[in-house]
Amino acid sequence: MHELSMAQAIxxxxxxxAQKNEAQDILEVTxxxxxxxxxxxxxLKFLLDVLIEGTLLENSEILIEEIPVEIECRSCGFKxxxxxxxxxxxxxxxxxxxxxERKVEVTKGRECNVKNIRxxxxxxxx
Amino acid sequence: MHxxxxxxxQHDIMVANRKLAxxxxxxxxxxxxxxxxxxxAIGSGKTSLIExxxxxxxxxVGVIAGDxxxxxxxxxxxxxxxxxxxxxxxxxxHLDAHLxxxxxxxxxxxxxxxxxxENVGNLICPVDFDLGSHLRMVVISVSEGDDTVEKHxxxxxxxxxxxxNKLDIADAVGASVEKMVNDVQKINPDVEVITxxxxxxxxxxxxxxxxxxxxx
Numbered sequence: 001m002h003e004l005s006m007a008q009a010i011x012x013x014x015x016x017x018a019q020k021n022e023a024q025d026i027l028e029v030t031x032x033x034x035x036x037x038x039x040x041x042x043x044l045k046f047l048l049d050v051l052i053e054g055t056l057l058e059n060s061e062i063l064i065e066e067i068p069v070e071i072e073c074r075s076c077g078f079k080x081x082x083x084x085x086x087x088x089x090x091x092x093x094x095x096x097x098x099x100x101e102r103k104v105e106v107t108k109g110r111e112c113n114v115k116n117i118r119x120x121x122x123x124x125x126x
Numbered sequence: 127m128h129x130x131x132x133x134x135x136q137h138d139i140m141v142a143n144r145k146l147a148x149x150x151x152x153x154x155x156x157x158x159x160x161x162x163x164x165x166x167a168i169g170s171g172k173t174s175l176i177e178x179x180x181x182x183x184x185x186x187v188g189v190i191a192g193d194x195x196x197x198x199x200x201x202x203x204x205x206x207x208x209x210x211x212x213x214x215x216x217x218x219x220h221l222d223a224h225l226x227x228x229x230x231x232x233x234x235x236x237x238x239x240x241x242x243x244e245n246v247g248n249l250i251c252p253v254d255f256d257l258g259s260h261l262r263m264v265v266i267s268v269s270e271g272d273d274t275v276e277k278h279x280x281x282x283x284x285x286x287x288x289x290x291n292k293l294d295i296a297d298a299v300g301a302s303v304e305k306m307v308n309d310v311q312k313i314n315p316d317v318e319v320i321t322x323x324x325x326x327x328x329x330x331x332x333x334x335x336x337x338x339x340x341x342x
Contacts, residue, residue, distance in 0.1 A: 002219055002251045009139045017135050024128065036280065037140065038250050094283055094313055102315050106283075110254070113138040123129035 003039055006112055007047040011057065013114045018056055023119035026060040030116050034067045035084065036093070036109035041066060060117075069093055069109030075101035082109070143255055146223035150230060150258030157235035159188075160341045161243055163257050165281060166265035167274065168247030171291040173199045174324050175265055175333070176242045180206045182334055185341075188238035190229045192221040192246050199244060209234055220251035223258055240341065249278040261340045267292035268301035275309035282313045287336050293323040 010031060018026050033041050041064045052058050069082040071093070078098035094102050154161050166172050173191075180187050180203070188209045191200040200212030211229040213221060226243060233241070243259055245252045249266070264285040266274055269292055275282060282288060288310050296303050303321055310319050318336055322329025 002254070005218055006139060013135065013137045013139070017133055017137075021131065021133050023131075023133075027130065034140075038254050038280070094279065102312065110140055111138050112140045112254075114135045116132055116134050116136075118130060118132050120128050120130055123127040 003043045003047050006039060007044055007051055010044075010048065010112075010114055011051045011055065014057060014117055015055060017114075017117060018119055021119055022121050023056065023117075024122065025120040026056050026117055027120060028061045028063065028118035029057065029114070030063045030065060032065050032067050032111050032113040032115050034069070034109040034111040036069050036106060037112055039112060065115070067109055067111050070107045071096070071104040072107050073098060073101060074103040074105060075099055079107070082106075140254060143223045146227060147256040147258035150223055150226055151260070153227075153230055154235070154241065154258065154260075157238070159235055159238050159241050160261070161241040161257075161259040162261045162263050162337065163243045163245060163252075163259035164263050164265060165245045165249075165252050165285075166247065166289075167249050167267070167270050170247070170265045170267040170270065171324055172244055172247065172265045173202055175289065175291065175322075176244060177202060177206060178324055178330065179242070179334065179337070180208055182330065183240065183337070185240040186238050188233050188235075188241045190221075190226060190233070190241065190243040192225075192244055194219070194246055209238065215246060218251075219246055219248045220255050221245050221257055222255045226257045240337075249274070249281050253280045253284060261286050261337070263287045263289065263337075265289045265291055266306070268296040268303060268306070269299050271299075272301040272303070272305045275306050275313070279313045282310050282317065285310075285314060285317050286340070287333075288314075288317055288319045289329070289333060290319065290321045291324060293321050293328060294325050 071082045072079045073096035076099040082093040083097045189203045192213045197212040200210050203210040211232045320329050320332045
């Protein structure tokens with residue numbers, strides 16, 4: 001369970017960016033989580049809600065977007081989305097959906113990316 | 127007046143860890159240190175295996191001993207007269223590149239050519255955190271059950287070397303070693319799988335040879 005440290009890193013990243021951009025409030029945060037990370041988005045969301053109390057993030061909307069797993073097959077050259085169907089969720093990922101070989105490279109799906117924030121700031125032009 | 131602004135951040139925490147891991151590897155390369163990340167379940171024999179390897183390998187060994195709490199493992203390694211840094215993660219279930227970076231600062235790297243980094247006993251969380259090691263060795267044992275590989279496939283996909291330990295008690299715990307080996311090869315056809323028993327010494331020569339061959 002490393003959602004807590006990741007949640008803390010996300011909060012730190014967002015607050016740092018908000019400060020640099022002189023935000024008075026943070027309205028929205030978008031985070032991308034790869035399906036292949038060992039992070040459970042629901043647990044992450046719960047911990048974020050705890051950590052943002054008393055910060056600029058307190059009333060912001062936190063959006064978590066899941067990034068599907070993409071692979072590149074070293075046997076047939078297939079590039080694209082991995083097969084994540086079925087209960088053996090992870091096992092099917094390592095099988096190329098095109099040729100059935102197992103020599104695949106995971107190219108996407110391991111992200112924990114703070115994508116962007118929507119902030120409110122003083123309009124100096126107004 | 128206030129205005130609303132969208133700010134692009136694009137800060138991937140995983141990428142930040144990977145960058146730090148590459149930095150760690152550069153530091154080790156500059157000092158001629160080959161690092162083995164030893165991952166595996168709790169009680170699979172990681173510490174005992176490293177202790178045995180220290181005694182059998184003709185190298186200047188150093189150890190980073192990761193644990194959630196306690197310096198117990200670090201103490202075991204110290205008794206083999208090698209430089210050791212004990213890393214307590216406190217609440218975390220894995221080591222990360224940042225923790226390892228600090229441990230590297232505390233080790234006499236000029237006197238080490240083979241560094242074992244014993245990760246926290248866990249088959250899930252360490253998967254996400256590259257440490258900058260040159261070799262990822264996963265150690266599991268039959269006592270975790272012969273379905274442990276299929277339940278934790280990702281750690282095996284990233285592994286360079288897999289050790290299935292405690293063969294001597296496979297019958298007693300009703301585990302099929304063959305199934306465990308097959309499951310690893312299903313997930314990662316390129317990985318070398320060694321079955322071992324640190325009690326009887328089986329497989330030790332193969333593990334030693336595998337590490338030596340990676341170091342060349």
